Amino acid sequence: MKETIRFTLNxxxxxxxxxxxxxxLWVLRTEIGLTGTKYGCGTGICGACTVxxxxxxxxxxxxxxxxxxxxxxxxxxxxxDGKNLHPLQQAFIEHGAVQCGFCTPGMLLNAAALLxxxxxxxxxxxxxxxxxxxCRCGAHKRIVEAIESVSRERRG
Amino acid sequence: xxENPYTARYSRRDFAKFxxxxxxxxxxxxxxxxxxxxxxxxxxxxxxASDWNAYLRIGADGRVTVFSGKIEMGQANTTxxxxxxxxxxxxxxxxxxxVMGDTDLCPxxxxxFGSMSVxxxxxxxxxxxxxxxxxxxxLGSERLSVPVSELxxxxxxxxxxxxxxxxxxxxxxxxxxxxxxxxxPAVTTPAExxxxxxxxxxxxxxxxVTGAAKYAGDLRFPGLLYAAxxxxxxxxxxxxxxxxxEAEKVPGVRVVREEGLVALLAEDPETARLAxxxxxxxxxxxxxxxxxxxxxxxxxxxxxQPQSQEKRGDLAEGEKAAVRIFEHAYYNGxxxxxxxxxxxxxxxxxxxxxxxxxxxxxxxxxQTQIASQLKPAPGKVRIITPQVGGGFGGKSITSNEALEAxxxxxxxxxxxxxxxxxxxxxxxxxxxxxxIVKIRSGIDSAGKICLWDYQVYYAGNRSAxxxxxxxxxxxxxxxxxxxxxxxxxxxxxTWRAPGANINVFAxxxxxxxxxxxxxxxPLEFRLRNTSDARMRRVLEEAAxxxxxxxxxxxxxxxxxxxCGIDAGSYVAEIAEIxxxxxxxxxxxxxxxxxxxxxxxxxxxxxxxxxxxTMGLGYALTEEIEFQGGKILTTxxxxxxxxxFSMLPAIDAFVVKNDALAPQGxxxxxxxxxxxxxxxxxxxxxxxxxxxxxxxxxxxxxxxQTKAH
Numbered sequence: 046m047k048e049t050i051r052f053t054l055n056x057x058x059x060x061x062x063x064x065x066x067x068x069x070l071w072v073l074r075t076e077i078g079l080t081g082t083k084y085g086c087g088t089g090i091c092g093a094c095t096v097x098x099x100x101x102x103x104x105x106x107x108x109x110x111x112x113x114x115x116x117x118x119x120x121x122x123x124x125x126d127g128k129n130l131h132p133l134q135q136a137f138i139e140h141g142a143v144q145c146g147f148c149t150p151g152m153l154l155n156a157a158a159l160l161x162x163x164x165x166x167x168x169x170x171x172x173x174x175x176x177x178x179x180c181r182c183g184a185h186k187r188i189v190e191a192i193e194s195v196s197r198e199r200r201g
Numbered sequence: 202x203x204e205n206p207y208t209a210r211y212s213r214r215d216f217a218k219f220x221x222x223x224x225x226x227x228x229x230x231x232x233x234x235x236x237x238x239x240x241x242x243x244x245x246x247x248x249x250a251s252d253w254n255a256y257l258r259i260g261a262d263g264r265v266t267v268f269s270g271k272i273e274m275g276q277a278n279t280t281x282x283x284x285x286x287x288x289x290x291x292x293x294x295x296x297x298x299x300v301m302g303d304t305d306l307c308p309x310x311x312x313x314f315g316s317m318s319v320x321x322x323x324x325x326x327x328x329x330x331x332x333x334x335x336x337x338x339x340l341g342s343e344r345l346s347v348p349v350s351e352l353x354x355x356x357x358x359x360x361x362x363x364x365x366x367x368x369x370x371x372x373x374x375x376x377x378x379x380x381x382x383x384x385x386p387a388v389t390t391p392a393e394x395x396x397x398x399x400x401x402x403x404x405x406x407x408x409x410v411t412g413a414a415k416y417a418g419d420l421r422f423p424g425l426l427y428a429a430x431x432x433x434x435x436x437x438x439x440x441x442x443x444x445x446x447e448a449e450k451v452p453g454v455r456v457v458r459e460e461g462l463v464a465l466l467a468e469d470p471e472t473a474r475l476a477x478x479x480x481x482x483x484x485x486x487x488x489x490x491x492x493x494x495x496x497x498x499x500x501x502x503x504x505x506q507p508q509s510q511e512k513r514g515d516l517a518e519g520e521k522a523a524v525r526i527f528e529h530a531y532y533n534g535x536x537x538x539x540x541x542x543x544x545x546x547x548x549x550x551x552x553x554x555x556x557x558x559x560x561x562x563x564x565x566x567x568q569t570q571i572a573s574q575l576k577p578a579p580g581k582v583r584i585i586t587p588q589v590g591g592g593f594g595g596k597s598i599t600s601n602e603a604l605e606a607x608x609x610x611x612x613x614x615x616x617x618x619x620x621x622x623x624x625x626x627x628x629x630x631x632x633x634x635x636x637i638v639k640i641r642s643g644i645d646s647a648g649k650i651c652l653w654d655y656q657v658y659y660a661g662n663r664s665a666x667x668x669x670x671x672x673x674x675x676x677x678x679x680x681x682x683x684x685x686x687x688x689x690x691x692x693x694x695t696w697r698a699p700g701a702n703i704n705v706f707a708x709x710x711x712x713x714x715x716x717x718x719x720x721x722x723p724l725e726f727r728l729r730n731t732s733d734a735r736m737r738r739v740l741e742e743a744a745x746x747x748x749x750x751x752x753x754x755x756x757x758x759x760x761x762x763x764c765g766i767d768a769g770s771y772v773a774e775i776a777e778i779x780x781x782x783x784x785x786x787x788x789x790x791x792x793x794x795x796x797x798x799x800x801x802x803x804x805x806x807x808x809x810x811x812x813x814t815m816g817l818g819y820a821l822t823e824e825i826e827f828q829g830g831k832i833l834t835t836x837x838x839x840x841x842x843x844x845f846s847m848l849p850a851i852d853a854f855v856v857k858n859d860a861l862a863p864q865g866x867x868x869x870x871x872x873x874x875x876x877x878x879x880x881x882x883x884x885x886x887x888x889x890x891x892x893x894x895x896x897x898x899x900x901x902x903x904x905q906t907k908a909h
Binding site for chain 1: 403412418419593804810844846848
């Protein structure tokens with residue numbers, strides 16, 4: 046049965062009329078038209094569909110839309126502050142952490158959440174924290190370096 | 202700079218407008234693969250241009266558009282090609298727009314594989330751009346009344362010594378004809394390079410970090426239907442009965458049943474997949490017993506006749522000269538491409554014209570195939586390639602989602618998307634074939650390689666060429682990555698540097714076995730046995746950068762090396778590993794690559810690092826499990842692609858060689874990874890594993906096999 050689900054999406058109010066067990070990933074992609082969040086495996090393994098819900102990472106391919114009612118959802122489209130890229134987005138470009146780009150949105154949101162929890166990440170913490178986001182192009186080295194560079198800036 | 206060089210914004214009419222309103226440069230295809238002769242009218246390059254191979258256009262606003270049949274799948278060829286055009290035209294890179302992989306707008310191209318974007322298409326593009334520059338100089342000469350010899354092209358303008366100048370934009374305006382220059386201009390020499398050789402940032406970076414980049418699955422059209430297709434449980438299975446009555450009860454679902462196709466369509470993919478789950482289908486599954494254990498025996502029994510290649514000397518002479526003969530067989534099972542973006546197609550019919558947005562490496566091949574397979578035959582087929590989320594050879598062959606989407610668009614009259622889920626992606630992948638290499642080699646009393654008897658099954662000969670100085674050498678090739686029907690239990694195809702990975706693993710293992718027998722350092726043995734200057738150089742550069750000190754293996758240090766030639770580039774890699782309970786951890790890898798002129802150093806090193814990281818997978822963890830035509834590997838929890846925890850310290854670098862035109866960059870650095878790690882394993886443990894991936898089971902089981 047369809048119901049109206051309201052939540053905050055990238056800082057703006059959003060409301061969708063859908064069955065509550067629809068997955069957040071597909072509601073974002075097909076009902077709302079935000080396609081930056083990617084389908085990679087459909088089982089929460091690869092992390093391409095990672096979004097933030099109240100600041101914590103969620104695998105949107107596994108998350109029922111009703112679960113985000115009243116919460117704050119951030120997708121890749123909402124990571125930048127208007128035209129100003131998030132430091133991680135800038136670092137991903139500068140460090141060459143992007144190849145095909147399909148895992149990139151999930152990588153960025155996962156890294157953003159890691160830095161939010163701990164702005165002074167060590168390399169070990171980055172590796173551990175990124176472990177469950179998959180990349181097939183082999184951009185891992187530069188993804189780590191990009192996150193390290195932002196972490197270093199924040200460490201001052 | 203345009204953020205998203207996404208081709209859908211151009212229509213056929215736009216192209217006519219380009220021809221009418223700007224200066225268009227056409228150049229012929231000398232040395233390039235031509236579109237097949239006798240093509241159907243209406244397919245292929247734009248009208249009247251079937252013998253032209255690439256296009257440049259300078260707009261009235263001075264922006265330059267480059268049309269290329271190549272596609273972008275992460276390798277940053279878009280950026281490298283823009284640099285090459287910018288160099289020859291003397292314009293800033295950010296004044297260039299790239300249009301890639303659109304069969305209506307771009308010149309015919311065989312496909313994006315073989316590391317040929319820069320080395321083959323790029324070479325032709327440079328010639329074209331140089332010709333365009335020459336024409337601009339001629340036009341500038343007429344406009345400024347200054348002889349061509351006293352003019353130069355600079356920053357998007359023709360400039361005279363006196364300081365008089367005219368912008369390309371002003372020259373292009375109103376010109377409607379194409380012309381040929383009076384003299385054939387030379388391309389820029391390495392000493393003059395301003396843009397080539399610079400680490401220009403990739404053009405699609407911003408679009409990709411903001412979620413703006415569009416992949417096939419991101420396209421939305423009014424009335425778009427998402428299709429889920431009923432899939433067989435095994436390759437070779439035949440559908441006996443199908444009952445869709447429960448699926449039809451799902452609100453909003455449309456069922457299409459046609460020959461060989463049962464599809465559930467809905468306005469969102471979840472509803473379509475829910476409906477699919479309610480279909481009851483019965484299949485007859487052929488009783489095929491072969492699995493990943495018995496496959497090699499099966500394949501050897503079915504081996505086709507060999508093709509003899511690279512024959513030098515006489516094997517019998519080599520045997521006579523040998524004081525010791527080494528005979529080993531090397532194996533590698535099936536591997537998946539597993540791009541993060543599964544295969545996706547969106548089809549739309551307008552009248553009798555089909556447009557297909559496709560996640561493909563070969564839009565023109567897809568165009569020809571779809572045009573011939575679709576019933577009724579369409580008047581025209583246009584393939585548009587948006588951003589491709591990884592290919593690695595897995596999107597080189599047109600897969601079934603393309604025709605399925607097209608057929609469903611015809612039946613429903615609506616735009617239709619067919620996007621594989623991950624299980625379908627693992628099922629329909631054209632796997633890297635299981636393959637075998639058998640080598641019989643010998644060393645003479647001076648410790649030189651005197652015999653090389655090389656047999657490769659189902660991998661082809663890529664990177665198998667013998668650059669060691671062997672007087673008696675024979676290579677026999679038993680089939681390539683595409684085999685006759687019934688040989689492999691499912692589809693096989695091209696996996697990044699097809700066949701090269703097992704060829705290099707086998708050769709470089711065998712080389713190390715001989716060095717170890719002589720108790721000679723593996724680097725010294727290699728250098729003593731090859732006079733190939735480019736190979737010696739990358740070996741020496743890699744060793745220097747690694748801080749390599751010679752020692753015979755097994756030195757217990759866990760250091761191993763391998764080298765190879767692929768797509769014209771030479772690569773040497775040295776790996777350092779540790780082994781714990783049979784589990785290999787790669788600590789660091791140093792890689793030196795000679796790729797001729799390097800167009801974009803940062804982009805090239807990124808490709809090398811990507812190759813090395815991806816190579817860890819085929820070397821250590823990746824293996825498809827199957828029983829007959831049933832694919833047991835369904836998702837990433839079973840198919841272990843490299844993760845952050847596997848990441849070694851990678852030091853990849855390009856060895857400068859400007860004397861040689863640009864060679865391949867997307868694949869070469871993956872080919873030595875398996876061999877370097879296998880040799881490091883021997884160096885660490887004294888154990889030799891002959892089958893990749895080097896899993897814990899194989900490493901711990903290797904004690905029972907005599908190493909050398």
